[in-house]
Amino acid sequence: MLNFLLQRLSVAVAVLFTVALIAFSLLHLSGDLAAAIAGPEATVETIEHVRHQYGLDRPMPTQFFQWLGSAVRLDFGRSFYFESSVRELVWQRMPITLILGVVSLLLALIVAIPLGVLAAVFRDGVIDRFSMFISVIGQAMPNFWFALVLILVFAVELKWLPVAGNASWKNFVLPSIALSYHAMPALMRLTRSGMLDVFSADYIRTARAKGLPGFTVVVKHALRNAIIPVVALAAVELGFMLGGSIVIEAIFSLQGLGQLAWDSIARNDFPVVQAIVLIIAVFYIALSLLGDALSALLDPRLRKNG
Amino acid sequence: MSDDALLEVRNLRVDLQTSHGTLHAVRGIDFSLRHGEMLCLVGESGCGKSITSLALMDLLPRNATRCADALRFKGVDLQTLGERAMRDVRGKQMAMIFQEPMTSLNPSWTLGNQLCETLRAHTDATWAQARDRAVWLLEKVGIPSASERLNQYPHQLSGGLRQRVMIAMALMCGPDLIIADEPTTALDVTIQAQILHLLRDLQREFRTAVIFITHDLGVVARIADRVAVMYAGEIVETAPVRELFERPEHPYTRGLLECIPVPGKTAPGQPLQAIPGVVPNLVGTLLGCAFRNRCAYAVEDCRKAPPLAALGPEHGVRCVRAGHISNAPPLQPDESAKSAEFTPASRLPAKAEDEPALELISLTKVFRLGRGLFRPPWEIRAVDEVSLRVKRGTSLGLVGESGCGKTTLARMLLGLMPPTAGSILIEGKKIDTTDSAGHRALTSRMQPIFQDPYSSLNPRRTVFDLVEVALRLHKVGTPESRKRDVGEMLDRVGMPARTHHQYPGQLSGGQRQRVAIARALILRPKILICDEPTSALDVSVQAQILNLLLTLKKDLGLTYLFISHNLSVVEHIVDEVAVMRGGVIVERGDCAQIFHAPRHPYTRTLLASILTPEPGLGVPDIAGDQRTED
Numbered sequence: 044m045l046n047f048l049l050q051r052l053s054v055a056v057a058v059l060f061t062v063a064l065i066a067f068s069l070l071h072l073s074g075d076l077a078a079a080i081a082g083p084e085a086t087v088e089t090i091e092h093v094r095h096q097y098g099l100d101r102p103m104p105t106q107f108f109q110w111l112g113s114a115v116r117l118d119f120g121r122s123f124y125f126e127s128s129v130r131e132l133v134w135q136r137m138p139i140t141l142i143l144g145v146v147s148l149l150l151a152l153i154v155a156i157p158l159g160v161l162a163a164v165f166r167d168g169v170i171d172r173f174s175m176f177i178s179v180i181g182q183a184m185p186n187f188w189f190a191l192v193l194i195l196v197f198a199v200e201l202k203w204l205p206v207a208g209n210a211s212w213k214n215f216v217l218p219s220i221a222l223s224y225h226a227m228p229a230l231m232r233l234t235r236s237g238m239l240d241v242f243s244a245d246y247i248r249t250a251r252a253k254g255l256p257g258f259t260v261v262v263k264h265a266l267r268n269a270i271i272p273v274v275a276l277a278a279v280e281l282g283f284m285l286g287g288s289i290v291i292e293a294i295f296s297l298q299g300l301g302q303l304a305w306d307s308i309a310r311n312d313f314p315v316v317q318a319i320v321l322i323i324a325v326f327y328i329a330l331s332l333l334g335d336a337l338s339a340l341l342d343p344r345l346r347k348n349g
Numbered sequence: 350m351s352d353d354a355l356l357e358v359r360n361l362r363v364d365l366q367t368s369h370g371t372l373h374a375v376r377g378i379d380f381s382l383r384h385g386e387m388l389c390l391v392g393e394s395g396c397g398k399s400i401t402s403l404a405l406m407d408l409l410p411r412n413a414t415r416c417a418d419a420l421r422f423k424g425v426d427l428q429t430l431g432e433r434a435m436r437d438v439r440g441k442q443m444a445m446i447f448q449e450p451m452t453s454l455n456p457s458w459t460l461g462n463q464l465c466e467t468l469r470a471h472t473d474a475t476w477a478q479a480r481d482r483a484v485w486l487l488e489k490v491g492i493p494s495a496s497e498r499l500n501q502y503p504h505q506l507s508g509g510l511r512q513r514v515m516i517a518m519a520l521m522c523g524p525d526l527i528i529a530d531e532p533t534t535a536l537d538v539t540i541q542a543q544i545l546h547l548l549r550d551l552q553r554e555f556r557t558a559v560i561f562i563t564h565d566l567g568v569v570a571r572i573a574d575r576v577a578v579m580y581a582g583e584i585v586e587t588a589p590v591r592e593l594f595e596r597p598e599h600p601y602t603r604g605l606l607e608c609i610p611v612p613g614k615t616a617p618g619q620p621l622q623a624i625p626g627v628v629p630n631l632v633g634t635l636l637g638c639a640f641r642n643r644c645a646y647a648v649e650d651c652r653k654a655p656p657l658a659a660l661g662p663e664h665g666v667r668c669v670r671a672g673h674i675s676n677a678p679p680l681q682p683d684e685s686a687k688s689a690e691f692t693p694a695s696r697l698p699a700k701a702e703d704e705p706a707l708e709l710i711s712l713t714k715v716f717r718l719g720r721g722l723f724r725p726p727w728e729i730r731a732v733d734e735v736s737l738r739v740k741r742g743t744s745l746g747l748v749g750e751s752g753c754g755k756t757t758l759a760r761m762l763l764g765l766m767p768p769t770a771g772s773i774l775i776e777g778k779k780i781d782t783t784d785s786a787g788h789r790a791l792t793s794r795m796q797p798i799f800q801d802p803y804s805s806l807n808p809r810r811t812v813f814d815l816v817e818v819a820l821r822l823h824k825v826g827t828p829e830s831r832k833r834d835v836g837e838m839l840d841r842v843g844m845p846a847r848t849h850h851q852y853p854g855q856l857s858g859g860q861r862q863r864v865a866i867a868r869a870l871i872l873r874p875k876i877l878i879c880d881e882p883t884s885a886l887d888v889s890v891q892a893q894i895l896n897l898l899l900t901l902k903k904d905l906g907l908t909y910l911f912i913s914h915n916l917s918v919v920e921h922i923v924d925e926v927a928v929m930r931g932g933v934i935v936e937r938g939d940c941a942q943i944f945h946a947p948r949h950p951y952t953r954t955l956l957a958s959i960l961t962p963e964p965g966l967g968v969p970d971i972a973g974d975q976r977t978e979d
Contacts (some may be wrong), residue, residue: 056510123447181966223795242450243454245447245449245452246452246453246454246455246456248408248447248453249445249447249454249455249515250455250520251408251439252408252439252440252444252445252447253439253444253466253467253470253518254436254437254438254439254440254441254467254470254471255436255439255440255466255467256436256470259466259470263458263466264455264458267455267457267458268455268456270456304411342456342457343456343457343502344456344502344504
């Protein structure tokens with residue numbers, strides 16, 4: 044188990060380094076940063092001054108390792124726009140995105156797993172068809188459009204919930220639903236197909252031949268094995284949600300990381316964009332690791348050797 | 350039926366809805382079982398024996414329906430029980446052991462949990478009580494340090510140990526009946542003997558009735574009290590074990606008994622008494638005797654459904670000619686063996702040249718594993734300096750249990766895997782399998798026949814294409830000459846012309862293996878590597894293929910390397926034997942010498958575990974080397 048995690052960890056570090064390198068180079072490929080910072084009206088001298096001030100005249104590898112060195116110490120430099128520490132900016136916004144992501148994932152799982160199990164148990168029945176219908180819509184419909192429909196129905200017409208902002212828990216309800224509906228179909232379909240796979244396994248026949256109650260067979264013997272890939276997918280989905288919340292946060296004016304990234308891209312605020320890309324990548328990798336670890340914890344065969 | 354019947358089945362029928370129509374898998378069978386009796390249901394694949402067992406447990410697949418005049422178990426008709434009441438029967442009064450010990454236990458729960466839950470579901474035993482019983486039973490089934498095993502997961506145990514756990518699990522609630530569906534088929538021969546021994550002992554000790562389902566007549570002879578032979582969804586003959594083996598009255602029973610090679614009984618190298626043809630399709634209605642198209646004794650009356658004739662208090666036969674079969678003279682060998690004249694006594698061809706057709710010199714394969722970031726590499730010597738010579742025109746049998754390295758050896762020979770060290774010589778010339786010219790030279794002289802004809806033929810090519818493609822790849826002949834050659838070869842292996850444009854999916858297992866043989870022979874190789882060529886086939890078909898291989902060897906002067914775990918088959922077909930264990934050849938010699946005067950203790954153990962179909966001998970007591978089982 045320890046070996047298994049150490050291996051994955053070393054791979055994760057390598058992946059992270061690559062992401063950092065790409066994030067760094069992409070920004071430098073997007074044009075002359077010094078000119079962008081100095082603004083459209085700036086003279087050549089001003090631009091050169093900015094270039095020197097920000098250290099942009101140093102060799103690329105030096106710049107990269109300096110940036111990476113401080114990023115490791117959680118120092119992402121100063122925002123061009125806010126003129127304040129990027130770390131603090133990110134720190135303020137992070138909880139909102141995290142809450143949104145985690146709540147959405149839990150919501151998706153609460154719906155997806157029971158629905159997937161029932162769909163598999165009553166294969167080709169009403170529940171199966173209903174859940175298939177729901178999930179096809181969920182996968183086909185863009186989530187920004189679904190978010191707008193939610194706002195229109197529950198906030199504008201029914202006035203049950205606020206339209207935008209992040210004042211209370213009520214503000215999180217609609218964004219969470221919108222975000223979770225995008226992850227739910229994949230989780231549900233995976234649960235369903237996993238359950239159907241497991242139902243034809245020999246050990247399920249054994250469990251039935253032992254005269255165990257149906258619920259025990261389905262939950263203890265089938266779901267326990269079918270859920271392993273679902274857990275791994277859920278971890279990855281959470282990563283998607285943290286990265287993909289940009290659109291949802293923009294629609295609901297939630298002041299999260301996504302919104303910050305969106306604004307910073309528009310403002311050419313590169314230190315912030317770099318920091319957010321790196322942070323999302325760290326989350327993503329950490330979640331994949333977590334998924335692997337959870338799978339290993341659930342599957343005794345992975346626990347021993349890996 | 351007498352009052353002491355534990356189970357009474359009257360006119361049980363099971364229908365399966367398939368895309369081709371209704372398949373009558375079980376077509377009205379009757380049998381009964383006494384307390385503490387061991388009944389063997391024997392038959393070839395598709396005869397309905399497993400479906401019968403699932404019907405008893407009410408565990409049939411979704412597309413199946415069962416109906417019966419009576420399905421009385423301990424005086425209660427199981428058909429009247431609802432799902433909840435049936436659940437009380439399952440596991441508590443009627444338990445089941447399945448064929449695949451590797452997949453029949455849940456990988457995610459400990460053995461203790463899986464053992465105890467059975468008892469907990471049916472009684473109000475506490476976990477502690479259930480644990481005590483589990484430990485006691487695990488000791489009974491011969492699992493050392495039982496209480497520690499409870500915390501282990503299935504993957505930590507070998508196949509043999511898992512099957513012991515399955516047996517213990519079946520016994521948890523002290524059932525009156527255990528249904529064992531091919532419980533030893535997936536196991537090595539020595540382990541099979543151990544498990545059968547155990548099952549027989551426990552059955553006597555606990556006075557449990559057992560329905561034992563198998564296709565292996567050797568197993569039947571050694572453990573059954575009574576036997577029911579199934580064919581095409583019917584019980585065609587039922588009798589006490591001794592009577593069935595000594596006086597088989599159904600032509601099918603007799604055919605089954607005569608088509609298996611038995612060391613010491615059938616003359617090695619002689620054609621076997623194969624049953625011609627294949628099992629009829631069970632979709633739609635079958636009129637008359639289902640066996641009549643394959644039966645040498647069939648008469649006009651066989652067009653009518655035969656009644657069950659009683660030949661004694663316990664001997665029933667579903668055949669109009671019952672009473673005349675066991676005394677009838679033996680039949681002539683089947684058609685596929687006719688083309689060759691067999692030399693009666695001498696097993697080696699007249700001019701046994703000493704020059705080897707195939708020679709292996711210190712062939713070695715080492716697998717290096719686990720070159721992980723934080724793990725020291727370790728290695729497995731799968732094949733360890735194996736040197737063998739196979740003389741031209743003879744056959745060498747390579748025997749051993751799973752994991753002994755015989756398949757790795759075959760893969761190296763076929764150029765599918767580079768050897769770590771050592772060399773392969775074909776007719777004195779060294780073959781380098783790594784370059785393409787060497788590989789081409791190799792494939793034109795040596796060809797494989799694999800175990801599973803169901804997966805080793807491309808399903809999207811016709812029989813003709815499958816055989817012709819090798820000629821095209823090697824640029825042999827013109828289209829016309831290829832057509833002629835392929836036609837001749839298919840005739841030779843007994844594939845009628847109408848099958849030449851069929852796809853593998855339309856063929857039976859035996860036919861597929863014939864195509865595989867034709868494909869192997871079309872390049873006129875001198876050597877065939879046969880890797881378990883008959884172990885996926887039913888015994889009646891196995892006899893056809895063995896006869897064909899013997900004929901071809903003689904007619905074409907072929908050299909065989911025959912890899913198998915079935916010692917009876919090996920004894921029948923080869924001239925020399927090499928016994929492999931742990932990557933090394935532990936003993937090799939003339940076939941007769943190995944079988945009659947084995948020197949190595951492992952060879953003796955292997956030979957002792959052969960179950961010849963001789964009732965009354967019982968199951969040999971093979972002292973298990975527990976460490977190899979862990």
